[in-house]
Amino acid sequence: MVDLSVLDLVPVRQGFTPGDALRESAELARHAEALGYTRFWVAEHHNMEGIASAATAVVIGHLAAHTARIRVGAGGIMLPNHAPLVIAEQFGTLASLFPGRIDLGLGRAPGTDRATLRALRRDATAAESFPDDVLELQAFLGAPEPGQAIRAVPGAGTDVPLWILGSSLYGAQLAALLGLPYAFASHFAPDALEQALALYRERFRPSRQLAQSYAMAGANIVVAETDEEARRLFTSVQMRFVGMIRNERGLLQPPIDDIESYWTPVEKMHASRMMACSFVGSPATVERTLKDFLARTGLDELIVASAIYDQQAKLKSFELLKNLALSP
Known part of the structure; x- marks a missing residue:
């Protein structure tokens, strides 16, 4: 372990x-x-x-x-x-x-x-x-x-x-x-x-x-009871990484329902690359993906x-x- x-x-x-x-x-x-x-x-x-x-x-x-x-x-x-x-x-x-x-x-x-x-x-x-x-x-x-x-x-x-x-x-x-x-x-x-x-x-x-x-x-890593809940909680992390790209390092933001409306396609590409070592979801989802890593x-x-x-x-x-x- x-x-x-x-x-x-x-x-x-x-x-x-x-x-x-x-x-x-x-x-x-x-x-x-x-x-x-x-x-x-x-x-x-x-x-x-x-x-x-x-x-x-x-x-x-x-x-x-x-x-x-x-x-x-x-x-x-x-x-x-x-x-x-x-x-x-x-x-x-x-x-x-x-x-x-x-x-x-x-x-x-x-x-x-x-x-x-x-x-x-x-x-x-x-x-x-x-x-x-x-x-x-x-x-x-x-x-x-x-x-x-x-x-x-x-x-x-x-x-x-x-x-x-x-x-x-x-x-x-x-x-x-x-x-x-x-x-x-x-x-x-x-x-x-x-x-x-x-x-x-x-x-x-x-x-x-x-x-x-x-x-x-x-x-x-964000683990919640369901994949959907974990993905929503993770939007705070995603917004923080977008802030790094925009050179706007402000306060930690509450989660949002639609991250796609927050970032541009280019920001999504760069932020997702920076967050490649992220594991988000229900316990079963995170256990499976994290064990592979x-x-x-x-x-x-x-x-x-x-x-x-x-x-x-x-x-x-x-x-x-x-x-x-x-x-x-």
Whole structure:
């Protein structure tokens, strides 16, 4: 049975506030923990009205404080936006507060636009040093060397597990080279998924953190009692992807009856390609299609994004999903 985890973008719904979104995320984390999900991740995004997880380490602390066992982490921290020492201190603090429960996924993209990148006071070329920054961060989280002049306190010796995130072959190669677990962002950029997984597994080198390759991928999943109900709930996700195409990243919209009247044929084509790793329908429908996907990819773990507008429907979707028999 493949492990299931949750990727929550802490969506701000139309008619609600960021505070509401953060409280709903904690409710979802408690629900996921009770159902037996493996981990609960949030991601760093900036200058986006509909996403409340910009202060990612703070949100992780909030979620960990409202749960007891589930692993909580970043999927991910966009490392070019930060000094590795600062991230080591933040996640070292989280690991000190919640021992054995914190994950740190690292991304190379800025997670925002260029204007916001300047507001973050970061160099637009910082992504070029991503491999070195990962190694620097790993060193800060490891045991201090004798005579080491700069230490992360808290942080040193916590050995917070690192993950490499990606949507291209670059991240797959780096994760393999460093012997780290790899998470592919197929929930919005699925094109290179199978090629990246093959490359990662082929080139993986064991490390102190990980003896053999471990791959996770993202998927959009909406499960409801009927196919029709699930497809309607999924229109909120579809509208969000259309917003990305239109460069209009607003609040999460309630579902609509007719998505065809919302998008143009060109928008439908592009959005559908981005959402290719989506599984929507009744339990029977999702179980059948998802088992095929898992058999094809051989994933160790699946992380699920579910931007359903109605909170109760979202909780129900994760419950129905967890009850499926997903052995590929």
